[in-house]
Amino acid sequence: MKVIFSKECLLHDPPFEVLGGQRVPYFEKPERLTIIENELRSNGFEISEELDPDIELKEHILRVHSxxxxxxxxxxxxxxxxxxxxxxxxxxxxxxxxxxxxxxxxxxxxxxxxxxxxxxxxxxxxxxxxxxxxxxxxxxCFDLSCPITKDTHKATLASLRVTLTAAKLLSSSALDSIFALCRPPGHHAMPSLCAGYCFLNNIAIAARFIQHTSSPDTTKPKVAILDIDYHHGNGSQAAFYDDPSVLYVSLHGENDYPYFTGFTDEQGSGEGEGYNFNFPLPRGTTGDDEYCETLQRAVAIVQKFEPAFVLVSLGVDTFIDDPISDFKVTTSGYLRIGGIIASIHRPTLFVMEGGYALESIGKNVSNILRGFES
Ligand code: Q9C
Ligand code: ZN
Known part of the structure; x- marks a missing residue:
């Protein structure tokens, strides 16, 4: 699988956030990306730092943000x-x-x-x-996890350009999958709110990008977003809540950040009713078997929708040793997870979201991609 990456994504590097009533070192660190990059390289993945200079970011951002x-x-x-x-x-x-x-x-x-x-x-x-x-x-902004530093804006645009470069390659060539290795992440970002380490909603903008850049004589392609980050992607859900052309399906920790969204009765509204699915799973007890069982159900929903493209919000904060999350997925569990996603058999764009256990983040991401390919 081809991987798109940019060193400019490393520029966002705030020293701290406020969590649990304390000033703590920022969890969403630049090292996350370099560790994944090195692990993927040593596993033989092809990593490209060539970003598409022709994509007019602003035009695409404005379809999601104000x-x-x-x-x-x-x-x-x-x-x-x-x-x-x-x-x-x-x-x-x-x-x-x-x-x-x-x-x-x-x-x-x-x-x-x-x-x-x-x-x-x-x-x-x-x-x-x-x-x-x-x-x-x-x-x-709606929380205290999004400090804006001198270089945050630059890194945020790089993160989006990585994602849209990957989206363009996937939708314009015969690739069956591609990985946007980017940060800051995006799925918590709302039309006009940053939060949860997210500033621009990369995956939501990518979904619109694919729909708007597809050949004009075909009907607007249906896109499915499968969100496997530990946290509910409130921003992605909100972006397509009344839109039946983009399906949103999320597995996430119950009663955890962002706390006020991600319930099962959030099913979409208006024409979008029936195109939003939330699977909150219990904290503390959700391991490989429980997770994979629910992922199978989520994947069945995606298959029934018959999307032209699948976009995966790839978080590995479901990992057993993640410092801010509460699931028990293991490093070998990610091989299974990748395999289940591959069974959808649609062109797939993976977009990096969360995951904060630095010792294992490389192996965990690489296992999802390897599981998908095998
Ligand atoms: N009890 C992403 O994974 N605070 N964002 C966490 C946990 C914010 C996570 C509190 C976490 C945001 C992309
Ligand atoms: Zn997360």
Missing amino acids: ADYLDYLETAYETWVKQGGNEISVLPEAFPHVNLLKASPNVAQTTNAIARAGVSSLEFTSTVFELFRIPHEGLY
Whole structure:
């Protein structure tokens, strides 16, 4: 399997995040990628650092994210420092919680007006921003795991370019699979919110990219997103919640981050009803057998959908020794997982998401890809 990679993805390197009420070293480290790169090289994978220069990133980003959010990501660090913020990173101190907005007469009036006008979630933050002119970092983020450093924006664009380069190669040639080895990850990123180490939703943008760049005389290809990261991909779910042309299926830890999404009754809305599937699995007890059994069920749903392409949110934070997660999948379990995904028999784009056990992350990722190929 061909692998796409870029050293620019390593530029995002915040010293810390706030987790469990403490300042802790940032888990989503650049080393994650170099360890995987080295392991894949020693397993004979072909790694290309040639990125497609012709892909207009902005045009594709705007199908998933709002224009003001994009401006924010581009200028946040500079603005923060200019206003006297520390030079380490941008990190919000307050968030416009829904109950805060409700209790503020001024804002409540406006949000009600927005609701009546039927403003979509893609435009909601932008509308609040336009009305109140609060260019506050809390408006664009929902947790404390997304510090924006001097080079975060550059790394984020590199991560997306790796993903779209891979998507283009997959959809324009006869490849049956390809791996986008990238970071920062993407599946928690919302239309106008960063969170969970994610800034731009790489896989959601890739799904739209494939649909919009496919030959105009064929019907818009159906895309399935299979999310095997330990955490629920709230951003990917949200991007296609009312869209029947993109199926979203996720296996994830029950009652864990991002806590407020990923329930079984989230099944899509409007025309998208019946095209969103969540499989929350118990923390502590989910090992190889339990995981693979549920993955088989998820794969059956993907097969029934008959997608033209399968996009896999590849996280290995389901690993038994992952420092922030709670499943018990083993290194050999990932061979099985790769094999089950291969049984879908569709062109497949793997996109790197989470996984934080540095000692095993290389072997675990390589086993998924090897399991897929064998
Ligand atoms: N109890 C990804 O894997 N905080 N993001 C974790 C765990 C945020 C994970 C708290 C984790 C985000 C792409
Ligand atoms: Zn994760």
